[in-house]
Amino acid sequence: MKSRLNPQYEARARIIKAMAHPSRLFIIEELQKQERCVGELTEMIGSDTSTVSKHLSVLRNAGLVSDEKRANSIYYTLRCPCVMDFIGCVEEVLSANAKEHANILKCCKK
Amino acid sequence: MKSRLNPQYEARARIIKAMAHPSRLFIIEELQKQERCVGELTEMIGSDTSTVSKHLSVLRNAGLVSDEKRANSIYYTLRCPCVMDFIGCVEEVLSANAKEHANILKCCKK
DNA sequence: CTTCTATTTGGCTATATGGCAAAATACGAA
DNA sequence: TTCGTATTTTGCCATATAGCCAAATAGAAG
Numbered sequence: 001m002k003s004r005l006n007p008q009y010e011a012r013a014r015i016i017k018a019m020a021h022p023s024r025l026f027i028i029e030e031l032q033k034q035e036r037c038v039g040e041l042t043e044m045i046g047s048d049t050s051t052v053s054k055h056l057s058v059l060r061n062a063g064l065v066s067d068e069k070r071a072n073s074i075y076y077t078l079r080c081p082c083v084m085d086f087i088g089c090v091e092e093v094l095s096a097n098a099k100e101h102a103n104i105l106k107c108c109k110k
Numbered sequence: 111m112k113s114r115l116n117p118q119y120e121a122r123a124r125i126i127k128a129m130a131h132p133s134r135l136f137i138i139e140e141l142q143k144q145e146r147c148v149g150e151l152t153e154m155i156g157s158d159t160s161t162v163s164k165h166l167s168v169l170r171n172a173g174l175v176s177d178e179k180r181a182n183s184i185y186y187t188l189r190c191p192c193v194m195d196f197i198g199c200v201e202e203v204l205s206a207n208a209k210e211h212a213n214i215l216k217c218c219k220k
Numbered sequence: 221c222t223t224c225t226a227t228t229t230g231g232c233t234a235t236a237t238g239g240c241a242a243a244a245t246a247c248g249a250a
Numbered sequence: 251t252t253c254g255t256a257t258t259t260t261g262c263c264a265t266a267t268a269g270c271c272a273a274a275t276a277g278a279a280g
Contacts, residue, residue: 009132022119
């Protein structure tokens with residue numbers, strides 16, 4: 001990490017890094033629809049509760065979600081719904097990749 | 111990584127992960143303005159050539175940039191400029207965090 | 221062919237991350 | 251207080267990543 005870049009890039013990278021995991025992307029997408037507690041998310045994702053709890057703390061530390069305790073569960077909410085805008089672009093990259101891959105295959109078949 | 115999530119989430123996470131590094135964010139931003147070769151980017155970032163080269167290969171493998179050899183340099187281009195849209199939202203998260211942090215400080219001073 | 225330049229690759233170390241299981245904590249209810 | 255449920259924290263291990271240096275490669279230029 002030795003570079004003379006503006007520290008702003010590190011701040012941005014921290015946020016993006018917090019999103020860079022399949023389960024956390026799922027959580028973000030789910031919380032955009034409605035708030036959820038750890039147990040519900042764990043159930044949907046299908047991995048250990050402690051693992052999901054860690055993912056949530058990563059998202060919380062990045063400021064991407066906020067939590068509120070009600071009854072005996074903690075409900076998580078997406079703080080900046082704009083993060084969902086990412087997905088459209090990511091899908092665009094993925095389909096561009098898929099198209100290119102198809103072209104390479106077609107080319108090699110000849 | 112043991113979960114029963116749709117593999118689509120992994121594909122998306124791979125793309126986002128490729129962006130989750132300060133130097134790579136800088137490269138993306140710079141390439142959005144104009145194409146650049148490894149030497150130029152290395153100069154701007156201020157780290158080892160091999161390190162920058164590796165960052166570029168991460169971006170290339172993710173399909174975020176493409177490269178073209180001309181003269182005796184390899185020029186990199188941003189493939190999907192929409193990735194720059196991320197930054198606006200990331201900044202929004204950062205300023206929300208800063209605001210919250212300021213509130214906490216104010217609250218504790220009392 | 222040889223040299224020079226630009227870039228990539230391999231080897232190495234240090235550090236960070238994900239996942240699971242067990243222990244710890246928080247707190248409402250009995 | 252004690253019990254039970256929901257969540258977080260901690261310890262451990264395996265794997266992945268960043269960084270630097272040195273060596274390898276690809277071409278252009280001589």
